[in-house]
Amino acid sequence: MAKSHVSTTVNGDPVEFLCDTAETMLDVLRNTMGLTGTKEGCGTGDCGACSIIVDGRLVCGCLMLAVEATGKQVTTIEGIGAPDRLHPVQQAFLEDAALQCGFCTPGFIVAAKALLDRNPDPSETEIRYWLAGNLCRCTGYDKIVRAVQHAAAEMKGQPA
Amino acid sequence: MTYEPKSLKVVGTRPVRHDGPDKVTGRANYASDFTLPGMLWGSILRSPHAHAKVISINTDKARAHPGVKAVITGADLPLPPPGVTQAGESAINTQHLAKNLLARDKVFYDGHPVAAVAAISEAIAREALGLIEIEYEVLPHVIDVDEAMKADAPLLHDDLFTEGVEPRPETPSNIAKRIVVSKGDIEKGFAEADIVIERTYTTKAVHQGYIEPQGCVANYAEDGQAMVWCSSQGQFVIRDLCITMLGMEASSLKVIPAEIGGGFGGKTTVYLEPLALMLSKASGRPVKMTMSRGEVLRATGPHSGSSMTARIGAMKDGTITSAEVVIKFQAGAFPGSPVGAAVMFCSAPYDIPNLSITGYDVVVNIAKVHAYRAPGAPNGAFAFETVLDELAHELKMDPIDFRAKNSAVEGSKSPYGPTYGPLGGIECLSSAKNHPHYKVNLGPNQGRGVASGFWINIGGQSAATVVVNRDGTISLVEGCPDIGGSRASLAMMCAEVLGIAAEKVRPSIVDTTAIAFNDVTGGSRVTFATGIAVVQATEDAVRQMRERAAKMWDIDVDQVGWRDGAAQEMNGNRSLTISQIAQKAAKTGGQIMGHASINASGAGPSLTTHLCDLEVDRETGKITILRYTAFQDAGKAVHPSYVEGQMQGGVVQGIGWALNEEYIHDENGRLENAGFLDYRMPVASDLPMIDAVIIEVPNPNHPFGVRGVGEAPIVPPLAAIANAIYDATGVRMRDLPFSPPKVLAALEAAEKAKANG
Numbered sequence: 039m040a041k042s043h044v045s046t047t048v049n050g051d052p053v054e055f056l057c058d059t060a061e062t063m064l065d066v067l068r069n070t071m072g073l074t075g076t077k078e079g080c081g082t083g084d085c086g087a088c089s090i091i092v093d094g095r096l097v098c099g100c101l102m103l104a105v106e107a108t109g110k111q112v113t114t115i116e117g118i119g120a121p122d123r124l125h126p127v128q129q130a131f132l133e134d135a136a137l138q139c140g141f142c143t144p145g146f147i148v149a150a151k152a153l154l155d156r157n158p159d160p161s162e163t164e165i166r167y168w169l170a171g172n173l174c175r176c177t178g179y180d181k182i183v184r185a186v187q188h189a190a191a192e193m194k195g196q197p198a
Numbered sequence: 199m200t201y202e203p204k205s206l207k208v209v210g211t212r213p214v215r216h217d218g219p220d221k222v223t224g225r226a227n228y229a230s231d232f233t234l235p236g237m238l239w240g241s242i243l244r245s246p247h248a249h250a251k252v253i254s255i256n257t258d259k260a261r262a263h264p265g266v267k268a269v270i271t272g273a274d275l276p277l278p279p280p281g282v283t284q285a286g287e288s289a290i291n292t293q294h295l296a297k298n299l300l301a302r303d304k305v306f307y308d309g310h311p312v313a314a315v316a317a318i319s320e321a322i323a324r325e326a327l328g329l330i331e332i333e334y335e336v337l338p339h340v341i342d343v344d345e346a347m348k349a350d351a352p353l354l355h356d357d358l359f360t361e362g363v364e365p366r367p368e369t370p371s372n373i374a375k376r377i378v379v380s381k382g383d384i385e386k387g388f389a390e391a392d393i394v395i396e397r398t399y400t401t402k403a404v405h406q407g408y409i410e411p412q413g414c415v416a417n418y419a420e421d422g423q424a425m426v427w428c429s430s431q432g433q434f435v436i437r438d439l440c441i442t443m444l445g446m447e448a449s450s451l452k453v454i455p456a457e458i459g460g461g462f463g464g465k466t467t468v469y470l471e472p473l474a475l476m477l478s479k480a481s482g483r484p485v486k487m488t489m490s491r492g493e494v495l496r497a498t499g500p501h502s503g504s505s506m507t508a509r510i511g512a513m514k515d516g517t518i519t520s521a522e523v524v525i526k527f528q529a530g531a532f533p534g535s536p537v538g539a540a541v542m543f544c545s546a547p548y549d550i551p552n553l554s555i556t557g558y559d560v561v562v563n564i565a566k567v568h569a570y571r572a573p574g575a576p577n578g579a580f581a582f583e584t585v586l587d588e589l590a591h592e593l594k595m596d597p598i599d600f601r602a603k604n605s606a607v608e609g610s611k612s613p614y615g616p617t618y619g620p621l622g623g624i625e626c627l628s629s630a631k632n633h634p635h636y637k638v639n640l641g642p643n644q645g646r647g648v649a650s651g652f653w654i655n656i657g658g659q660s661a662a663t664v665v666v667n668r669d670g671t672i673s674l675v676e677g678c679p680d681i682g683g684s685r686a687s688l689a690m691m692c693a694e695v696l697g698i699a700a701e702k703v704r705p706s707i708v709d710t711t712a713i714a715f716n717d718v719t720g721g722s723r724v725t726f727a728t729g730i731a732v733v734q735a736t737e738d739a740v741r742q743m744r745e746r747a748a749k750m751w752d753i754d755v756d757q758v759g760w761r762d763g764a765a766q767e768m769n770g771n772r773s774l775t776i777s778q779i780a781q782k783a784a785k786t787g788g789q790i791m792g793h794a795s796i797n798a799s800g801a802g803p804s805l806t807t808h809l810c811d812l813e814v815d816r817e818t819g820k821i822t823i824l825r826y827t828a829f830q831d832a833g834k835a836v837h838p839s840y841v842e843g844q845m846q847g848g849v850v851q852g853i854g855w856a857l858n859e860e861y862i863h864d865e866n867g868r869l870e871n872a873g874f875l876d877y878r879m880p881v882a883s884d885l886p887m888i889d890a891v892i893i894e895v896p897n898p899n900h901p902f903g904v905r906g907v908g909e910a911p912i913v914p915p916l917a918a919i920a921n922a923i924y925d926a927t928g929v930r931m932r933d934l935p936f937s938p939p940k941v942l943a944a945l946e947a948a949e950k951a952k953a954n955g
Contacts, residue, residue, distance in 0.1 A: 060321075
C-alpha cells in the first residue's frame with residue numbers, strides 16, 4: 039500500500055514524513071525521525087513512557103496514528119528545556135533524585151510539564167491522579183511527586 | 199578492606215547523579231534506541247500452548263516471503279555441553295537455557311519461542327511468522343505448584359529425578375529438588391512451647407515489571423567477530439551466555455551495555471541476544487529485536503508462585519522455641535527457582551534454637567522463573583512474619599517487642615550456617631517502635647501491620663580503573679550497569695578517597711573488551727563490591743601520584759602524604775594538585791592509571807522493619823495504604839537519596855505484589871493478563887508518600903561500612919499488609935494477592951461465620 043505523506047510540526051520545527059497508515063506516532067518519532075527519547079514500555083497506552091504533547095494535550099504516542107499528526111504541534115521530551123537551561127521539571131527531577139533507571143523519566147517529565155502548563159499549583163492528590171497514567175517501577179513515585187511539587191514552586195518563583 | 203570510622207566530605211552527601219542530565223532530556227540510549235545501517239528486524243514465533251509436543255515445523259513459506267532474510271528454529275541451535283553459568287543470584291543451566299531460547303521437541307509454556315525470523319521491516323517479520331506452519335500435539339498441563347507435585351500430575355520432563363532425596367527416586371517427577379536447612383530438635387522445641395501456631399499460605403507468580411522491554415541489536419561479521427548492544431544487568435554474563443550458546447570464543451563477542459530501563463533481577467539472563475546473533479549470522483546483516491509487553495509477561499522470568507506452611511512455637515514469655523516451615527516454589531518450565539533463599543532467610547532475622555525448613559523446586563507450565571529482587575525472600579517472610587504476628591497477638595505482646603526478644607544479634611548463628619557479624623535488626627525495631635508513625639491513632643476499618651525482613655547481599659567479582667586526566671579530572675571506568683544510581687555512589691567513593699568533588703569524577707560503564715570480567719549488577723552488590731574495587735583502584739592512583747610527587751620534589755615517597763586532592767610534603771609546605779602531577783606525568787614515568795580487580799567477600803546482611811497503616815473499604819474490598827514507613831540498615835548510605843529511593847521502590851513493588859499483581863491463566867494455561875492494563879502494578883494515585891528511615895550499622899568489611907540496600911525493602915511488605923488487614927478487620931488473609939474481590943469474599947465469610955456462631 040502506498041505510504042501517506044504527513045506535514046506536521048515537531049518541537050517547533052516543520053517536519054514531513056512518509057508513513058504506513060498503521061504506523062503509530064511513536065514508531066515514526068523513534069524509527070523515522072530518530073527521536074528516541076520517547077520510549078515504548080507497553081504499546082497499549084498503559085505505561086505512559088511514550089507521553090507527548092499534541093496541540094496542548096497530553097497523549098500516548100503509541101495510541102496515536104502518525105497520520106493524525108497532520109497540521110498539529112507535537113512536543114516530545116527533546117523539545118522540553120533549552121540547550122542552556124533545563125526546564126524546571128527536569129531540574130527538579132535531578133535535584134530530588136526522582137529517577138532511578140530513567141526509562142520512564144521522559145514520559146513523566148512530559149506529563150508533569152503538561153500538568154503544570156494547565157494547573158500551576160496542583161495539590162499532591164492532583165499530581166498523583168494526573169501522573170496515574172505513567173508507570174514507574176523503580177521509585178515508588180514518592181520522589182517524583184515531590185519533584186513536581188518542587189518544580190511548581192520554582193515556576194511560581196517561590197522556594198520549594 | 200576493613201571499615202574505619204573517618205570524617206567524610208563526599209560520602210553521605212546528595213550530589214546530582216552524573217547520568218542524570220542525559221536521562222531527563224531523553225538523550226540516554228536504552229536497548230531499543232540503537233540502530234545500525236542495513237539493520238533487519240527480528241521477531242519470534244511463540245507457542246500458543248502451555249504444554250505440547252512439536253510434531254513438525256515447516257518454514258518454507260516464511261523463507262520464500264519477500265523481504266525475509268533468515269529463519270531459525272531449535273534445529274539451528276545445537277545443545278551446548280552441560281554446564282552452569284553463575285549470574286548473580288541465579289545459576290543458569292546452559293542446556294535448559296538453549297531449550298528455553300528455542301523449543302525443540304516440546305513446548306513447555308504459553309509464549310515459549312519456537313522459531314525466529316529476520317526481515318527488512320518489523321511488519322514483514324511479523325507477516326512471515328504467520329507463514330510458519332507448526333503441528334502440535336497438545337498435552338495436559340499443570341501450573342499450580344501443589345498440583346504439580348502430585349504423583350499423577352502431567353509430567354514436564356521424563357528425565358527429571360528429584361535431587362536432595364535419598365535414595366534417588368526411581369521415577370521422574372516435577373519435583374526437581376528438595377532443600378533442607380535444620381538445627382536442633384524441632385519436636386523437642388515444640389514440646390517446650392506454650393503455644394504453637396501452624397498456617398498455610400499461597401502466592402501467585404508475579405513479574406519484575408521493569409518498564410523497558412528486553413531489546414538488542416546484534417551484528418555478526420563474516421570473520422566470526424560479533425557485537426551485541428543490549429540492556430542488561432551485566433554485559434559479561436550476556437557475553438558468556440551467548441558464546442556458550444553459539445560456541446564462540448570470548449574475545450570474538452563484544453557486548454556493549456546500553457542504559458538499562460529496570461531489571462530487578464530479570465535482566466541477568468538472555469532471551470533475545472543469541473537469537474539476534476544467529477539471525478545476523480544467517481542473514482549477514484545487523485538484526486534488531488525488541489519484545490512487546492505481552493512477550494515480556496508471557497516469556498521472561500516471572501517470580502515463583504508458592505505454597506507454604508509455617509509452624510512456630512513460643513513460650514509465654516515470648517521466647518520462640520521452634521519453627522518448621524515447608525516451602526514449595528514454581529520453577530517454571532525448567533528447574534531452578536529461588537526456593538533456597540526462602541528456606542535460608544525466612545527465619546534469618548531471629549535466633550531460634552530449633553529449626554527445620556524444607557524447600558521444593560517444582561517445574562510447571564509457565565515461563566522459566568528468574569531472579570526478582572531478594573529472590574524468594576518475600577514469599578518466606580510472608581508466611582513466617584504473619585505467623586509471628588498471630589503468636590504476638592495470642593501472647594498479648596507488642597509485635598515489635600516480640601520480634602526484638604527473638605532477634606538475631608552479632609554472634610548469633612544464622613540458619614544458613616555462618617555466625618553473624620554486626621547486624622542492624624534491633625536498631626531497626628527500636629527505631630520503628632519510637633517513630634511517631636507507631637503512635638498515631640487509627641480510625642474504624644484501619645489497621646497497622648509490622649513485619650521484618652532479611653537479605654544476605656553478595657560480594658563477587660568487580661574491576662575498576664581510575665584514569666587521571668591532565669586537567670585533574672578523573673575518568674572512572676567500571677563494568678556494572680547502573681540500574682539506580684550506582685555511577686553516583688561509585689564516583690562519590692572515588693572522590694572521597696582523592697579528596698575532590700564528586701563532579702570531578704566522571705564514571706563510565708564500558709563494554710566487555712574494555713575492562714576485566716565483572717559479575718552482574720545484582721545481589722545488592724555493586725556499591726559494596728564494585729565500591730571496594732573503586733576504592734582500591736583510587737588508592738592505587740593516589741600511591742602512584744605520591745610517587746610522582748616524590749620524584750618531582752626529589753624526596754622519598756614516604757615523605758609524601760595525600761590530602762584534599764593533592765600530594766602534601768610531610769616535613770614541609772609544598773603540595774602538588776592532581777592536575778599539577780598529571781601534567782608532568784609524561785616526564786615522570788607515563789600516564790597515571792590506578793586499577794583493581796577483586797573478588798569481594800564479607801557483604802553485610804541488610805535487616806529491615808516496616809510499618810504499614812491501611813484502610814479496608816468494607817463495601818468494595820479495596821485496600822488503601824494510608825501510611826508506610828520502612829526502617830533499614832544500610833551500613834552506610836553513600837548517596838542517601840538513592841538509598842531512600844531503593845527503599846521506597848522496593849516497598850511499592852511489595853505493595854503491588856500484596857494487593858493486585860498475579861499471573862492469571864485460563865483453563866488452557868494461557869496467560870490472560872499479559873499487559874499492563876490487567877497485570878495491575880501500582881500507580882501514583884494508589885499510594886501515599888513512602889517514608890524511608892536509614893539506619894547505619896557499619897559493615898566491617900567495607901571501607902565506608904556499606905551494606906547492600908536494593909533488595910531487602912521488598913521482603914516485609916506482603917506480611918506487613920496481611921498483618922495490617924487483620925488489625926483493621928479481624929480477618930486473617932493467607933492467599934495473595936489481597937485484591938478487592940478476595941478481600942470482600944474474606945470479609946463476607948467472616949461475617950457469616952460470626953453470624954453462625
